[in-house]
Amino acid sequence: MAKIVVVTSGKGGVGKTTTSASFATGLAMRGHKTVVIDFDVGLRNLDLIMNCERRVVYDLINVIKEEATLKQALIKDKRCDNLFILPASQTRDKDTLTMEGVQRVLNELAHDFDMIVCDSPAGIERGALMALYFADEAIVVTNPEVSSVRDSDRILGILQSKSLRAETGEEPIKEHLLLTRYDPTRVSTGQMLSVEDVQEILAIPLLGVIPESKTVLHASNEGVPVIWNAESAAGAAYSDAVARFLGEQIEHRFITEKKGFFKRMFGGGSK
């Protein structure tokens, strides 16, 4: 049975698409047959990050409206055999995402794939609700910043009340915190919320911390998901997160020991 994973956040621009691209790639690299779906109808971007923008012919809405088959719409990744992309429509709006349509597409994908990654749009409207409704697990992408943390908390509330699993009283969606754009130096000087701060507030298990990194921009410039860049901190952090998601026990890196050092030296603990 395929696993449906939504990458969500509430707040815009925190790194959902960056995460979806790298996460789906990472799962595929590790042998899981994976499809990543862009739910950002009207503002598709995943195709650019995955470097398949010139190969888009049909999209999710075409499949929902039965104007195209899944086979016609799915784009095979050029680097990874196990990876497929289902792009969003650029011209229609989110109202065309019907629950029945989305369910039919997901059911059909579940026959062929092990992992279905849903890249949610920002906000808490139809597109975002449809992206999370059928999820088994959720990756809540959060930046160490007040509005992002608050919006993540809102999204957690929605996962726990407005998803299929919540409505049918099944086992709840498994939630994972992915803290992105983390800057350990600013954390150590008390300018940025720490991993512990965010974890304490959101109270969900930590899947990973992705540091702020210039490599992410280079990666999107080139259309190569950053996880391919194994030497970069962001790429390595995504690899670790994927491994943890698949059940491996891996210590968190890139959170840096500096903070502990400062705390011990100067009795910080700015609580």
Added chain:
Amino acid sequence: MRFLDYFRSKNKGTASIAKERLQIIVAHERSDTSKPADYIGQLQQDIVEVIRKYVNIAQEDVIVSLDRSDSCSVLELNVTLPDHYQPREQKSA
């Protein structure tokens, strides 16, 4: 000494303020009573109707606001009575 103070003050940077503010707002938004938008409008309407039993006032003479702080929430009610208000009894009598 100055050197240490420098780091101390940095350690007390804005992140701790952010954390405190988040803890408060998130706790409020999680609780069921946290949906002021859902009931404040109705509350205001009800208050206007109750006051109108006694005094003629306009809808906008009643202002209801909610201020949520650390340990308690304050519901503030402001009613502006007309300069020469006429109690209803006099009118009907």
